[in-house]
Amino acid sequence: MVPVVVLDANVLFPMILRDTLLRTAAAGCFRAHWSVRILDEMARNLIEQHRITSEQAKRLVAQMGKAFPEAAVEGWEDLEEAMPNDPKDRHVAAAAATIDAAVVVTENLKDFMHLPMGIQAVMPDTFLLERFQKMPEEVLSALRKQASSYRKPPATFEDLLDWLASDLPTFVDAVRMDIAKRGTT
Numbered sequence: 001m002v003p004v005v006v007l008d009a010n011v012l013f014p015m016i017l018r019d020t021l022l023r024t025a026a027a028g029c030f031r032a033h034w035s036v037r038i039l040d041e042m043a044r045n046l047i048e049q050h051r052i053t054s055e056q057a058k059r060l061v062a063q064m065g066k067a068f069p070e071a072a073v074e075g076w077e078d079l080e081e082a083m084p085n086d087p088k089d090r091h092v093a094a095a096a097a098t099i100d101a102a103v104v105v106t107e108n109l110k111d112f113m114h115l116p117m118g119i120q121a122v123m124p125d126t127f128l129l130e131r132f133q134k135m136p137e138e139v140l141s142a143l144r145k146q147a148s149s150y151r152k153p154p155a156t157f158e159d160l161l162d163w164l165a166s167d168l169p170t171f172v173d174a175v176r177m178d179i180a181k182r183g184t185t
Helices: 015-026 036-048 054-067 077-082 087-098 124-134 136-149 157-164 169-182
Strands: 004-007 031-033 103-105 120-122
Touching: 004 087, 015 031, 015 054, 015 124, 015 136, 015 157, 036 054, 036 087, 077 087, 087 103, 103 124, 120 124, 124 136, 124 169, 136 157, 136 169, 157 169
Parallel strands: 004 031, 004 103, 103 120
Antiparallel strands: none
């Protein structure tokens, strides 16, 4: 059984990390979820930091919705105030509680120190490493597809791993060790 996961806005913000998470979800490694508020936060931050225009942000959110039509969590609002974590991230915990998610993937563990029983906050490096250990073929396939999809600039599998290494060092090391053992890319 694959875990039900809520992705926080801060792991959806970096393009390569977002792409890696979404591709591994699409490969069946986990069920990705978010709320409209999480996507609004992601889009707002991308626009404010001049990473994309507001039109591009709208297209990104629409593409995510089309690719993952069952990802949107609704009805979490009534639970928000009861969440024991940091007030600014209670909406994320409430979304997780609403769908009985086991995991919140976030770069900000300190705001998720106190969560309802059964929900844990995990860094993306730890999360993707665990998914790779459980489903190596699916994760490697997702990474290969991701690397081959980049055109501007084109990317090799090794380029992708280099790009991911700063955000996901343990995961990338494990992938590289596995590839070396197999003698393949």
